[in-house]
Amino acid sequence: METLQEPLLETANHIVEIVARQKAFFKTYKTLDISFRLQKLKDLQKAILRHEEAIFQALEKDFRKSTFETFATEIALILDEIKIMLENVKLWAKPQAVRGSWLLFPSASYLYPEPYGTVLVIGAWNYPLQLTLLPAIGAIAAGNTVIIKPSELSANTSAIIKTIVAEVFDPAHVCVIEGGVNETQALLKERFDKIFFTGSTAVGKIVAKAAAEYLTPVTLELGGKSPCIVDEDADLEVTARRIVWGKFVNAGQTCVAPDYVLAHRKIRSMLILKMSKYITEFYGENPQNSPDYPRIINQRHFERLKKYLSSGKIVKGGQIDEQERFIAPTILDDVTWESEVMQEEIFGPILPVIEFSDLEKLIEELQYKEKPLACYYFGKTENKQEYVLEHLAFGGACINDTVMHTANPNLPFGGVGNSGQGGYHGKFSFDTFTHYKSVVKKPFWLDVPLRYPPYKGKLNLLRSVIKWI
Template sequence: MEPVVKKQQQFFNTGKTLDISFRKKQLRKLKNILKDNEAKIYEALDKDFRKPMFESYATELLVLYQEIDHLLTNIDRWAKTKKVKSSIINFPSKSYIKPQPYGVVLVIAPWNYPVQLALNPALGAIAAGNTVILKPSEHAPHTSGLLAKLINNNFDPGFLRVVEGDAETTQSLLSEPLGYIFFTGSTHVGKIIMQSAANQLTPLTLELGGKSPAIIDQSANLTLAAKRIAWGKFINAGQTCVSPDYVYVHTSVHTQLCRLIQQEIRSFYGDDPSQSDDYARIINDKHFNRLTNIIEPENVFHGGNTDPNTRYIEPTIMTQVTWDDAVMQEEIFGPILPILSFDDLDKIIATLQNKSKPLALYLFSTNNKNQKKVTRNLQFGGGCINDTVAHLGNIELPFGGIGNSGFGTYHGKTSFNTFTHPKSIMKKSNWLDISLRYPPYDGKLKWLKKLTKFL
């Protein structure tokens, strides 16, 4: 990977990416390439895990189009040098902050949204004036190959380059001098990425995952809660980092909620979801086997059917589940929804405070007191009240995790900020030089104290 990174370093050193018009041109070019190749993108996603065309557009392409448009509208303002107040102790001087790109950015993308989660951070890096090396996931080979073809055939490799390969390729890239690393994936791999970055003190963002809960109290609109939970959980066959991993519902409405979610599954996908064109498949045999092993037949309220030949797992509801069960030991990342019950919201808050901080949390409640209590006392990356997943649709909301679910944010302006170093500069005048700061200091301390009283 040495020549790949070196070529990008050389391109960055030419200063071309510092030109805002250059950045805009590349963003527009990328949008046009995506639009011209939408059919090929749908085909690749279908081959990798039978992703429905509607979901492919809504969760992959539309998100990117909106992000590009937002960046194009605001990049001039965000990239401007900003004047700030100077301190009296530095009089006479002027101070300002100049947004500065990091240089060569490595984006390591996951397989579950292999177009959007590859290109979305890359867009922010481009807008901020960096060059980008993009490493898509080898677990979505058709999409990875298409991205490589579309990008590498249309952009200068010194500016934007897709590098395909496995974990060894990623490790090789990480061993090179980089300006910034952006990783989306599992917590386990995130720790490995961070260790590699630490060896060279490379700044990074980790977008990880975790067990994101949905909490439903007795005041919730259960019909809407069931529909929105079923949508958020089973879109992309549950292979979404912010999907509701499990549900905590008040005991008084537990059975009712289970039945309502069951109804929504049938409404969405019919009596046999394996025949639905709107339901995706599991990405590979490894994940299929992992998921089927955590389905306990005696706990299945709905679903549970699987087909290894097509990597199909029916949307599944599990009840009578505890934290000791296999399904609660790690992030599910598939179409299996455990539903637990509670009597006391305060006890659930106390329980979740002792768990890893999730990437998302969803509360269904019309009780303002409960809304404030949950959002104030629980730490999580982001989330919704009375909905799931939809907060990602607001480009003004930063997206990112906390603790084991990652750190750093992006989307919209936060993407620009993530890939930008705020370079601080003070310009001192030569017409006056106050001698107070210079040695010898005898008799000067009292004057320094008097002066700083006015600061």
């Protein structure tokens, strides 16, 4: 989908009606009632728990994902986000007094949180429950009406999301629109007050162009090739274990997965051996039989990933089964920056390893590449850790771990440049769907004449006042 096409008329008319209904509901001011927001979030919380088994089944059908991984990477994060909102929304939604200015004396200054209005949340297929519902929870908590568009690629999860939302919400408040390209195109033709998109950079550009038509603010959660640097003084046992987990959870279909490893020449061979050991320890001698190893989402992505297997020397894995869309956890050695696997985000269970010998030269080379969504550095030397953090641009990072920075709701999750714009999770989710109105309140009892014309003879007085302040 490179450009917006005219959607089917029936689809377009249906979506026009839904958007109009949500805009009308927002104008009733019902969503401004904090108790209303909290009750709906509580109802959503109960519905997710009530449908937990159906969620497990949906993710198993879409990915062959285990119940443990579904709970850990999907359900638990959603329940935690709801809990944070329930505990804090009353405070966050209140007007906030901010420091004033002597130039405005006497006065008081405030920020008034205000929901944007009717927002569109477009979810992603790789973690289809949490990447769709987490931003929607922020939008609901902030007082918006919400149209949710789940990914059609994870059809079973999309269906359970629609069931849950329909049980909890009036569709004029929150509703789910399923479907594919036609539905997405029809939605993007409409004027929303905010758009939140999770997906590829290519489609993110399309969303941004559509939003620009109405100057609609957007949050884009995209991706990129997230580097994982392993220095010579890293604890290789722990490093290998954490890289293998972060890379191969969800069969590598994770936007913040280590895309490739940059290993110091002194430890490259040993690191590969240890990562290979942990692949076997996690998923067995034949990962295809592991109950904990998911499958590739569809045939198109399977074919794309299969081509990457010839980009280097396979030192671990490499087995495929087209009928099951299975690709084994794979490590590639003898990879160069020019290899095909290094040209685009992999988004699958293939881990290239490139050797380096000088950290500063490596960082200089990475500075010329697109800014990734994540960056990982393994090493014990604090000066080197800080050097990496200060000299590379990225969305978020871990030192001596992978992926886990996304689990802290006190940290914003988001990218920069080609990997996205804006962030969410916790308070940042509330802020993402909130406009803060700047308000100054002044009394009548003092009205300084200095600011009023005529200005003749007042300049020096103004200068002295400013100097004094």
